[in-house]
Amino acid sequence: MRRTAIVLLAIVLGLVFAGSVIAQEEKVLIVGLSEDYHSLDPSRAYEPGGSLIHHSVYQTLVTFPPDSVSEILPGLAESWEISGDGLVYTFALREEAAFSTGDPLTAEDVVFSFDRMKNLKDNPAFLADTIKSVEATGDLTVVMTLKQPDPSILAKLVFDAFSILNASEVRAHGGTAAEDAAETDTAEGWLMDNSAGTGPYTVESYEPTVRTVLVRNPNYWGATPYFDRIIIRNLPESATQKLALEAGDLHIAMDVTPDQVSSLKANPGIEVFSTQSDTLIFLLCNKDPETGGPVTNPLVQLAIRYAIDYEGFRFLSGEGANTPAAMVPLGFAGVLESSEGLSRDLDRARGLLAGAGYPDGFKVDLRYPDFNYIGTSFGVVAQKVQADLAEVGITVKLVPEEFQTSLAAYRAGEQGFSLWLWNPDYYDTLDYVEFLPEGVVGNRANWTDENADQEILDLRDAVKIETDPEKRNKLFREIQIYEQHHGPFVPLFQPGVHFAYSANLKGFYYNGQWRVDLTQLSF
Amino acid sequence: MPLHLYLIRRILLMIPLVFGISLMAFIVANTVPADPTAANLGERAAADPEIVAAFQRKWGLDQPIHIQYLTYLKNLLHGDLGTSIRSHRPITEELARYLPATVELATAGILVSLVAGVIFGVISAVWRNRPIDFVVRILSLIGVSAPVFWLALIGQLVLYRNLGLVPGPGRLDIVLTAPPTVTGLYVIDSILAGQWHILGSALAHLILPALVLGAFSMGLIARITRSSMLEVLSLDYITTARSKGLREHLVIIRHALRNALMPVVTVIGLAYGNLLSGAVLTETIFAWGGIGLYAYNAARTLDFPAIMGVSMLIAIVFITINLIVDMLYCWLDPRIRVD
Numbered sequence: 043m044r045r046t047a048i049v050l051l052a053i054v055l056g057l058v059f060a061g062s063v064i065a066q067e068e069k070v071l072i073v074g075l076s077e078d079y080h081s082l083d084p085s086r087a088y089e090p091g092g093s094l095i096h097h098s099v100y101q102t103l104v105t106f107p108p109d110s111v112s113e114i115l116p117g118l119a120e121s122w123e124i125s126g127d128g129l130v131y132t133f134a135l136r137e138e139a140a141f142s143t144g145d146p147l148t149a150e151d152v153v154f155s156f157d158r159m160k161n162l163k164d165n166p167a168f169l170a171d172t173i174k175s176v177e178a179t180g181d182l183t184v185v186m187t188l189k190q191p192d193p194s195i196l197a198k199l200v201f202d203a204f205s206i207l208n209a210s211e212v213r214a215h216g217g218t219a220a221e222d223a224a225e226t227d228t229a230e231g232w233l234m235d236n237s238a239g240t241g242p243y244t245v246e247s248y249e250p251t252v253r254t255v256l257v258r259n260p261n262y263w264g265a266t267p268y269f270d271r272i273i274i275r276n277l278p279e280s281a282t283q284k285l286a287l288e289a290g291d292l293h294i295a296m297d298v299t300p301d302q303v304s305s306l307k308a309n310p311g312i313e314v315f316s317t318q319s320d321t322l323i324f325l326l327c328n329k330d331p332e333t334g335g336p337v338t339n340p341l342v343q344l345a346i347r348y349a350i351d352y353e354g355f356r357f358l359s360g361e362g363a364n365t366p367a368a369m370v371p372l373g374f375a376g377v378l379e380s381s382e383g384l385s386r387d388l389d390r391a392r393g394l395l396a397g398a399g400y401p402d403g404f405k406v407d408l409r410y411p412d413f414n415y416i417g418t419s420f421g422v423v424a425q426k427v428q429a430d431l432a433e434v435g436i437t438v439k440l441v442p443e444e445f446q447t448s449l450a451a452y453r454a455g456e457q458g459f460s461l462w463l464w465n466p467d468y469y470d471t472l473d474y475v476e477f478l479p480e481g482v483v484g485n486r487a488n489w490t491d492e493n494a495d496q497e498i499l500d501l502r503d504a505v506k507i508e509t510d511p512e513k514r515n516k517l518f519r520e521i522q523i524y525e526q527h528h529g530p531f532v533p534l535f536q537p538g539v540h541f542a543y544s545a546n547l548k549g550f551y552y553n554g555q556w557r558v559d560l561t562q563l564s565f
Numbered sequence: 566m567p568l569h570l571y572l573i574r575r576i577l578l579m580i581p582l583v584f585g586i587s588l589m590a591f592i593v594a595n596t597v598p599a600d601p602t603a604a605n606l607g608e609r610a611a612a613d614p615e616i617v618a619a620f621q622r623k624w625g626l627d628q629p630i631h632i633q634y635l636t637y638l639k640n641l642l643h644g645d646l647g648t649s650i651r652s653h654r655p656i657t658e659e660l661a662r663y664l665p666a667t668v669e670l671a672t673a674g675i676l677v678s679l680v681a682g683v684i685f686g687v688i689s690a691v692w693r694n695r696p697i698d699f700v701v702r703i704l705s706l707i708g709v710s711a712p713v714f715w716l717a718l719i720g721q722l723v724l725y726r727n728l729g730l731v732p733g734p735g736r737l738d739i740v741l742t743a744p745p746t747v748t749g750l751y752v753i754d755s756i757l758a759g760q761w762h763i764l765g766s767a768l769a770h771l772i773l774p775a776l777v778l779g780a781f782s783m784g785l786i787a788r789i790t791r792s793s794m795l796e797v798l799s800l801d802y803i804t805t806a807r808s809k810g811l812r813e814h815l816v817i818i819r820h821a822l823r824n825a826l827m828p829v830v831t832v833i834g835l836a837y838g839n840l841l842s843g844a845v846l847t848e849t850i851f852a853w854g855g856i857g858l859y860a861y862n863a864a865r866t867l868d869f870p871a872i873m874g875v876s877m878l879i880a881i882v883f884i885t886i887n888l889i890v891d892m893l894y895c896w897l898d899p900r901i902r903v904d
Contacts, residue, residue, distance in 0.1 A: 081653070163616055165610045224619060230653055251854040252852075253735075281718055282721065282851070285721050288726055289733055291739065446867055450603045453612075464608075482609065482612045
């Protein structure tokens with residue numbers, strides 16, 4: 043009896059060791075990520091985590107450099123021409139490009155991919171709103187016609203949703219680009235465990251909430267990437283990611299929080315990359331008097347902008363954080379520099395409040411989603427707002443709300459004074475006209491064409507169709523200067539974003555669109 | 566009443582219970598003051614009335630609430646739990662994918678807590694008020710009161726990162742592929758497939774999460790075993806057993822323990838149900854792709870069909886465990902009659 047127990051124990055221990063020392067011949071990259079995606083169909087892509095995968099598997103007509111979003115580079119299109127009126131884009135595709143099946147890339151694939159994305163009517167479909175038609179005029183020539191000039195269209199085309207898929211393969215698995223694709227397309231299931239792209243890797247398997255495995259595309263038309271296999275594993279806790287990186291079980295931790303940075307930096311085997319995120323954290327003051335109360339008053343809105351301790355917020359947010367000067371985050375073309383922002387001026391704020399008829403201040407509720415986002419606790423930010431505004435006599439009552447509940451009220455424009463964030467939908471400054479009257483966020487503050495000044499309406503309408511880069515940047519600057527003195531929003535800060543990786547990993551570059559290009563990494 | 570009739574009656578009683586639970590889960594899920602449309606559509610899509618209308622039509626959210634429930638019931642009768650709004654996959658398929666991971670973890674957790682808890686309880690009762698008793702009582706107190714996420718993080722820090730005694734998060738070493746699915750339990754599937762290195766990895770990965778998950782029940786079982794043992798040890802038949810010269814370990818194991826285990830069985834039943842449903846934190850920290858992580862994601866995105874599916878599943882598991890516990894009583898104590 044006792045002997046049997048000992049033998050059993052020995053077997054179990056033996057198995058445990060056998061399991062942990064399996065020899066590893068191939069070159070494998072292991073990435074830890076809090077999985078935010080639930081589909082690997084690029085035409086439905088919307089979450090930042092999914093970009094890591096889509097960018098390794100699929101390619102787009104045009105692209106960005108590895109470390110910035112400031113320049114449009116050729117992708118699957120080696121060149122393009124834009125008509126004088128800015129409405130017709132003619133792309134010449136690369137002759138050598140081919141899909142993982144070995145099929146050559148054709149203009150038909152581009153037409154299929156664009157039409158399918160638009161007709162699936164999923165989250166990214168709005169990116170195609172300005173596209174009137176896409177046509178193949180030759181084997182390698184695609185003509186895209188717009189409804190109206192859209193100076194941000196090339197930046198939009200870099201987004202994963204405009205990935206080019208192998209039309210015949212996707213069709214063979216239930217895909218369709220027809221107008222009723224939202225109801226009739228059934229290719230999503232197949233695209234979870236397979237892929238149909240031109241990129242350096244293919245999807246080998248996807249186990250939701252566990253891991254996604256990519257394997258090198260044997261038919262890749264470009265330079266062969268270093269790793270044979272990439273495993274992206276779901277580690278929802280950033281504390282777990284840190285431990286696994288320190289233990290050597292992970293090569294990259296994608297969700298490092300600001301409080302982990304110093305201890306990771308002390309480790310010689312680990313590199314930390316910190317930069318400002320593209321997330322803009324801001325206050326919203328509703329323009330509708332019924333909802334907003336005192337914060338509806340433009341003088342009060344300006345007083346709040348002068349009462350905020352911007353430097354303090356940057357410090358509070360930790361390493362990598364930065365202060366935007368208006369409602370465009372640093373890093374975008376035409377943005378005002380941080381140094382051009384408003385500085386705290388309490389006397390001026392008090393004077394403005396007195397001018398607005400509130401010499402003794404007032405009481406107001408601050409509604410916010412009670413959650414953490416990339417290491418920023420909204421509760422802590424709200425407390426700082428409360429403390430800052432108390433100095434000019436505004437008594438802020440904090441009203442934390444469950445995230446989904448708060449989101450619904452915010453989107454319905456029912457919040458009078460609230461704290462929110464905005465992430466870019468695509469990497470062009472035009473995304474920030476959403477903070478102007480009748481924009482997505484403008485509407486949530488009930489800032490409409492009726493209650494807005496003609497000045498900002500003219501600027502908004504002009505910048506939407508201006509294609510000349512210099513004139514655009516000038517218009518964007520004017521809009522931001524306007525936003526500093528008028529309007530219902532108060533920019534607070536851009537939190538830092540942090541990644542940690544093995545010190546022996548080479549080729550790590552950050553870019554807001556896909557964050558890290560896994561295909562360029564090596565030991 | 567014969568046992569099998571009793572069993573049939575209990576199983577029939579489960580049907581109204583399951584419907585009652587489905588109604589309650591449906592009401593609770595629908596009274597949350599949040600909008601699944603906002604939760605599942607992106608910023609821009611949610612601002613487009615056409616996309617919002619199509620979304621609501623697709624998921625039946627444009628129907629009155631009682632119609633939604635009746636539709637749900639109708640589908641339920643056909644064994645169809647609906648499709649996940651989040652992943653567009655059938656809920657039954659998803660539950661089947663995630664449940665085995667949790668069952669494996671909860672079973673390992675309950676085994677750890679049962680073995681350790683009973684041993685600790687017996688030691689504690691036999692050596693009552695001796696130093697070993699205090700040590701065991703403190704351990705069980707820690708088990709009962711320490712927050713599970715704290716135990717998990719400290720366990721990972723010490724045993725995984727600093728000492729390297731246990732492997733990292735997940736159900737298998739990251740480079741390994743899961744064994745061919747038969748039961749979904751990696752320990753069993755790897756044996757069936759003869760993949761011994763996978764079995765080793767699966768067992769090693771179970772150690773720490775099972776200890777953490779089992780800590781609470783371990784503490785509970787140790788305390789209950791102790792008090793129950795103390796009560797039994799003072800009874801006349803134990804004195805009789807001792808006086809007829811039976812060796813002490815036989816007195817304790819054969820005579821006292823069996824009778825002392827009755828209340829423990831109740832606790833195990835409840836604890837097992839709790840482990841299944843309460844694995845959310847453990848599964849998040851250990852990146853364990855089970856039903857806890859699934860429930861968390863479903864709640865976060867207001868994925869109604871998934872929330873309903875998880876609620877129904879956990880309810881059924883609880884009811885079934887209760888039934889099994891009642892059956893165990895009869896087996897353990899022939900004095901209990903099923904009528």
